[in-house]
Amino acid sequence: MVLKIFFPRCCNMADSGLLVGRWIPGQDSAVVLAVIHYPFIPGQVKKYLSELHSQTQVDLTILGSWSFSKDSQKDMDEFLKDLSTIFSHSRWLQLSREPGKKGFACEVVHKNGHAAGDEEHEIIFVHYDQRKVMLSQLHPVQENGADVKSSELRAVFHTVSQSEPLFLFDKYDDGPLKLTHWQSDGREASILVELIKQASVPVCMLLTLLVGYRTEQFQTVFSTSKATTHMEFMRKANIFVSFFVDTALGLLLISWLYRENRISYLANTLVPAADHVAKELQNLLEWLMGAPAGLKMNRALDEVLGKFFLYHIHLWISYIRLMSPFIEMILWYVGLSACLGLTFALSVLSDIVALLTFHIYCFYVYGARLYCLKIYGLSSLWRLFRGKKWNVLRQRVDSCSYDLDQLFLGTLLFTILLFLLPTTALYYLVFTLLRLVVVTFQGLIHLSVDFINSFPLFALGLRICRPYRLAEGVKFCVLHEEPGAPLHLLMECYRTETSSCSSRDSWLTLVKKLFVGELIYPWRQKSTKTD
């Protein structure tokens, strides 16, 4: 059997004492958490451990003894033997280190007292950095308890993270026991962070009351319960940071917008621009009603469609004229909303664009409906041509024998539809192109909003300042080999770059939709654009 001992690096140079830790159930491995120094009262140690047990639900025990001394090796040996009788155990580890040597010596004593033979136990020391393991959040064990049993490393990480209260005292504190563990090397500043986190709960509640929108996001951020898992914590932190950045950017925008009378300037350019667009559309329609690009259209249908759309443009222009005196005021109030964040302002901008291009949307919908209807009619008449029909009940194409009258009428309709198709298709094409321009612009706005909302700023900050908190796995390297001595491995946390890839296969569906004449919208478009 191979016995694995996970040993914290900070205890390498600790004075002699007792090893506090835990045997991982089911595995032949022990985690050493801290060293209790002499002198101590055994009863107090036992009491302390049972207190910890009730607090953390981790069954901490005394694993064995640790000796790192320069003198009186012989006396110590006797003393350690005696110690093993005091504490209840099934196996007792005797670790010892001599000052000059790098390796440890280890002896395993069984309950019945004699030292175990060498052939029975091979020993691996795995040295770990307690501080990093503690903070690396590499222990998402809460969700799947079944995994803890199967995975040994998980269990180790779990043990270390659960026994947090053990690390509250150390050898510099005035207490009954003197301990050496990671906090002995100097306190971690993240304790402060924890304090801030705890203080932030009431602040969050206050904010929730103040800010009514973005409820979903804020429910996750401001839920008063503490983040239980690492993932959740990261998400919260990211949303929080991006919210602040967003608001800051929005305030910057306001300060730029309300200086030097920029609002009225904007309003004065907006109305003529909308007018100009309407004029251009009118020209386009007139061009379409003639012989566009030398194509010969069906004159009657062309006239009807053209006049219909021209009337719409007239309506639109009068609507704009009606609105023009109020536009500056509207803009002024709308501009205020930027204090809620840059994303809010951008969304409002997107809505304004949608309102100002309402006529284009209307044209597009009429064109698409007409075109869709024709395509649909043509396809079903084409089936009639081949003596088939669509069976609605069974969702398949059946063969069917038609009467002569039916066939005659169907053929007549088919030819009419077929010859009128180019005219409708042209109108549809032109208006779809216009619509696509608008949709692309709106899509870009949505994309930037999404980007601001979902950019993992907090994670990026952590990556730069404290990479080990985003650890991804562990890495072992062989420390040093001395013949005869047990093997020593060093366990480190590491992280690698995560790469993301986005698939864009939905472009095909978009093209298909355009061909068949289904309506397209920016929000559906958005889902195709942002991965």
Next chain:
Amino acid sequence: MGQKRRGNIRSPVSTPSDTHSSSEIPPDKNSSSTSSCHGYLQSGKHSICMVSDFFYPNMGGVESHIYQLSQCLIERGHKVVIVTHAYGERRGVRYLTNGLKVYYLPLQVMYNQSTATTCFHSLPLLRCVFVRERITVVHAHSSFSSMAHDALFHAKTMGLNTMFTDHSLFGFADLSSVLTNKLLTVSLCDTNHIVCVSYTSKENTVLRAALDPYIVSVIPNAVDPTDFTPDPGRRDDNKITIVVVSRLVYRKGIDLLGGIIPELCAKYPDLCFLIGGEGPKRLVLEEVREKYQLHERVRLLGALDHKDVRDVLVQGHIFLNTSLTEAFCMAIVEGASCGLQVVSTRVGGIPEVLPDELVTLCEPTVSSLCDGLEKVITRQREGKVPPPAAIHRQVQHLYTWRNVAERTEKVYDQACRQPVLPLPARLRRLRSHCGAVAGSIFSFVAVINFLFLLFLQWLYPSHLIDVAMDATGPGSHWGHGFGKEESKYTDAVRHDVADRRRFKCKK
């Protein structure tokens, strides 16, 4: 990277690869002809590579032919490797029962499970397979498979002996068959030996490919009689059931079936149809069923697994085959083996398959088939038909895979004795045999292929290709604890295991 493979190389394997590659030179030389054949194994065993586009998980006659033949050849001590194209997620190297190794190569499928061909792009992979498996004979199957033709072409360029089995009949009249026949001529003109499944098929192939009839042998297909045993208890004798088991495609005459069903159902109220199989023509049958309200009497079972076929067959009294063209009809043998009365169209090789007293042959028209069926139905009613067990006994020994394997082995021996034409002779042969235009074009292609091979030999020299461990054949590593992980893959082909066991008992 490719797919995971099932078996793994266990420690007890005696020093691998080194000994092989030093003592044996892989047959990757263009110059020598017959030497490579005898160089592989002095024991007279062959290292065979079966190539076809059609193999499991695709189902059909060619697929099961290749599989069964390979299994019997493995049993006879040859080494067999199968090469086919990737089927969906099934790519890479797989092992089937008894260490039958299958390469699913990632080649693009063009139409109807047949790969696209450019004459060249499959050369690197096929060369790799031929070299690492130390192949001596390349055996291609089915003239529909472009991969088989490619493999023949490359094998000839690499100087390996080649064989071809034709499984289908073709016309001569329309444009597509003219083109395919030309390609077949080119492909077969320097192939060492050709096998056909029936005399009709042989005649057809010889005419189409303008071949010397002496290099064409006839080896019929076979069925596993132990798998198709009659079980009269499963029938419902209150009514008469007609069973049809085939793919529902045009070639199988499903339109004829669609004409037969309403006519006979109107005449005989106690007649039922049981139709197994799947295909584009299923619609025809469904429409017939709906139009004449025959839902209770015409049952469509959909796609059947090979192991379920017998259970369907034994439920019927009459087996109906309406094929429009067929080189050798395995289905009617299976039907007869289950003790059914067989009614079939008289097309292709079908008349050769069964003795006259076991089958009723009709012309491929609705009226003729109806007449034939009526005759059989009256006989069935009067009880004049022989009992199923008698029919089974009669068919039992007609076609066995063991026999097929023995005959194929002889063909291999013969093919290996023949020389492989070196490039100049091959070019002359192409020019003289295939006409001036096509001959010149394909001579050019052959030269380019040869140059491509030289380039590949320079790029990846043969000595850098690791010789594969033999799972089958004389140096087989396929031990006892080895095939345990295979169970998952043998579902489709499990019926074969019983066959093997029986053979062992006989020995």
Next chain:
Amino acid sequence: MAEQEEFTDINGNPIQFSCQDFSPFCREFTVSSSKLSLLRVLMFTCTVWLLAYTGFYLTQNTAVLSAAIMVTLLGMLLHIHFVKVDHETLLIVGSLGVQLSSAYASGRESTTFIEMSRIKDIVINEAIHMQRIIYYLCILLKDHTEPDGVSSVVPLFQSSKPRLNCLVQVYRSCQEIIGQTP
């Protein structure tokens, strides 16, 4: 114990293979591929610069030349940082797990550790790779839902691709260690 023998990768380039025994149940295998050859770097630079010079000759725009220099430098940096693998190591510790790491020419290292409880077996496998069929070594991972299943396959020595004789050596010693700890 370190042994040296002549090994090549599947393209015939020599590779160094070494096996270090730390203890009976801990072994480290290192496969180092050949170093970045000066000839190839020179050829790459020459082609880029020749192209750039042609572009410069045609357009008379000096930006082309500076862009070429940037491209060469950037290309080389990216190559040694992301593509060129200097050596790959496989550290197998009985009852603890297997660690795979590959060191890039720039010194960047990427590591994966697989616990023994997740490993089903280590096997030699065949795969189709770039118009060839090669042998490679891989770790089969256990499927927790299905006792006999394999959930995924982790290929080893992916960039150096040693030939079969080298793989067999690694395979044997891995099996020794895995066999010790059931």
